[in-house]
Amino acid sequence: MFFNVKAKPWYIRLVDIGEQFAKVPMFDCSMCGQCVLRSTGLTCPMRCPKQMRNGPCGGSMNGKCEVFPERPCIWNLIWERSAMLGWEEKLENINPPVDWRLWGTPSWWNLLTGRIDGKGHAVEPKKESEPSQTNSGGTTT
Amino acid sequence: MDNKASDTQVSPVSRPCASTLERVLRDRKFAVTAEIVPPRVPNLSVVGKKFELLREVADAINITDNASASVKICSLAVCAYLVQQGGEPVFQVTARDRNRLALQSDLIGAYALGVRNVFAVTGDYINMGDHPAGKPVYDMDSVHIIQMFDKIRKGYMDSGVELRSTPKTPLVQPNFFLGAAANPFGDPMPFHVLKVAKKRLAGADFVQTQCTFDVPRVRDFMAMVVDKGYHERLHFMIGIMPVKSARPLEFMATEVPGMRVPAETIARMKGAQNPEEEGIQMAVETIQQVREIPGVSGIHLMTVSWEAVVPEVLKRAGLMPEQRGVSEIHSAAKSGNAS
Ligand code: SF4
Numbered sequence: 253m254f255f256n257v258k259a260k261p262w263y264i265r266l267v268d269i270g271e272q273f274a275k276v277p278m279f280d281c282s283m284c285g286q287c288v289l290r291s292t293g294l295t296c297p298m299r300c301p302k303q304m305r306n307g308p309c310g311g312s313m314n315g316k317c318e319v320f321p322e323r324p325c326i327w328n329l330i331w332e333r334s335a336m337l338g339w340e341e342k343l344e345n346i347n348p349p350v351d352w353r354l355w356g357t358p359s360w361w362n363l364l365t366g367r368i369d370g371k372g373h374a375v376e377p378k379k380e381s382e383p384s385q386t387n388s389g390g391t392t393t
Numbered sequence: 394m395d396n397k398a399s400d401t402q403v404s405p406v407s408r409p410c411a412s413t414l415e416r417v418l419r420d421r422k423f424a425v426t427a428e429i430v431p432p433r434v435p436n437l438s439v440v441g442k443k444f445e446l447l448r449e450v451a452d453a454i455n456i457t458d459n460a461s462a463s464v465k466i467c468s469l470a471v472c473a474y475l476v477q478q479g480g481e482p483v484f485q486v487t488a489r490d491r492n493r494l495a496l497q498s499d500l501i502g503a504y505a506l507g508v509r510n511v512f513a514v515t516g517d518y519i520n521m522g523d524h525p526a527g528k529p530v531y532d533m534d535s536v537h538i539i540q541m542f543d544k545i546r547k548g549y550m551d552s553g554v555e556l557r558s559t560p561k562t563p564l565v566q567p568n569f570f571l572g573a574a575a576n577p578f579g580d581p582m583p584f585h586v587l588k589v590a591k592k593r594l595a596g597a598d599f600v601q602t603q604c605t606f607d608v609p610r611v612r613d614f615m616a617m618v619v620d621k622g623y624h625e626r627l628h629f630m631i632g633i634m635p636v637k638s639a640r641p642l643e644f645m646a647t648e649v650p651g652m653r654v655p656a657e658t659i660a661r662m663k664g665a666q667n668p669e670e671e672g673i674q675m676a677v678e679t680i681q682q683v684r685e686i687p688g689v690s691g692i693h694l695m696t697v698s699w700e701a702v703v704p705e706v707l708k709r710a711g712l713m714p715e716q717r718g719v720s721e722i723h724s725a726a727k728s729g730n731a732s
Contacts, residue, residue: 301518301529302488302489302515302516302518302529302531302534303531303534304515304531304534305534305536305537306534306535306536306537306588306591307536307584307585307587307588307591308579308580308584308585308588309515309535309579309651310514310515310574310575310576310579310603310650310651311517311518311576311579311650311651312579312580312651313578313579313580313650313651313653314580315580318518318650318651319518319520319650325580327584328580328581328584331581331584341397343584343587344397344398344399344587344590344591345397345398346398346536346540346591346594346595348537349493349532349533349534349537350532352532
């Protein structure tokens with residue numbers, strides 16, 4: 253009945269549940285598997301409809317999102333919170349594009365196994381070892 | 394990847410000049426680009442007519458990519474057509490409709506067809522357009538596209554795969570001029586300046602901005618840019634839009650994200666005896682004002698479908714090719730040696 257389609261070994265599942273428990277209510281986390289909260293003023297950029305990872309799009313005005321004007325522009329929040337935390341400098345780094353093989357996996361596990369670095373940037377897996385912990389659709393060769 | 398966007402030490406551009414537009418900007422001439430929005434009906438005769446109006450006066454012509462998230466003839470096809478006609482297109486690509494494979498294959502395809510200017514943007518969200526239920530892609534943001542395209546210029550695909558036919562043949566390094574967007578009207582302004590810096594770090598060569606109706610805002614934006622020295626590596630072209638009536642202004646003020654239209658501008662248009670004439674006059678005044686702003690290298694004219702006004706605006710603003718001193722560059726390009 254509770255067949256888990258994205259079957260993961262129990263220990264990863266445990267980390268997964270822990271991370272979801274902590275981050276989903278608090279940061280509206282989408283479990284991208286490569287958490288950049290530390291460089292974005294503890295505000296998850298994946299809430300942006302355009303999933304921008306490097307700053308606001310051209311439509312961000314008066315703190316509102318161009319796509320959903322009833323919502324705040326997440327990058328405006330990131331700007332304010334980074335200033336509050338004194339983390340402005342972190343906004344100067346380019347965050348790489350999302351590695352979609354990691355989508356839906358726990359960042360904490362990926363950090364532990366070296367699949368992402370301390371900034372939350374994906375590290376290319378070794379050629380031989382299959383990235384079996386990820387929900388990638390195809391095989392990597 | 395640890396480089397900071399605001400670092401002043403950015404390696405100088407070492408590649409040869411890729412296009413006429415790049416030649417104009419590198420020679421420190423005032424550059425003029427215009428824009429053609431491709432039609433929806435699958436027929437290029439309209440584009441041909443618009444192109445005839447612009448070919449002699451603009452250094453290059455941007456071809457929009459499903460502008461306002463509405464389906465049009467694809468930008469790549471129109472760019473190829475312009476190249477055939479002896480024109481110089483700027484191939485616009487958005488992140489909304491393509492993942493990283495499509496972005497790269499379209500780029501190398503465009504290059505193979507003779508396109509030498511590319512302009513990458515994130516793009517309007519899909520719910521603004523004619524297929525609001527579609528799935529937007531956004532595999533990458535604009536900074537990523539620029540980074541990836543710059544890597545292709547060095548001979549590598551995004552994955553690191555080399556651009557060569559066989560392991561024995563030399564690395565191919567397609568040379569093109571790479572553009573990015575900026576919005577001086579977005580908030581918070583310092584963040585938008587920082588984003589320009591990120592695009593510069595990613596490898597952008599030129600910037601075209603959102604349309605200007607609020608000149609003081611552009612002045613503030615450019616002051617920040619110049620203060621940081623970003624203009625030394627990036628050529629800034631300011632967006633200008635001549636309008637025929639007050640209606641589009643009102644629409645832009647309320648409906649179009651990322652645009653600022655002061656109430657006085659709308660009032661001025663409303664009160665005009667001859668709105669078309671007033672629109673031209675307003676565009677000319679805006680051009681004259683932005684031209685004086687330090688760090689500005691050119692203008693980008695967005696006319697929606699009023700291309701016919703471009704020569705008139707340029708004439709009045711004193712920006713015809715001979716007045717800008719670019720006629721020689723244009724004729725050199727026609728005879729086939731842009732660099
Ligand atoms: S306005 Fe802000 S939150 Fe909305 S799409 Fe643009 S960057 Fe994302």
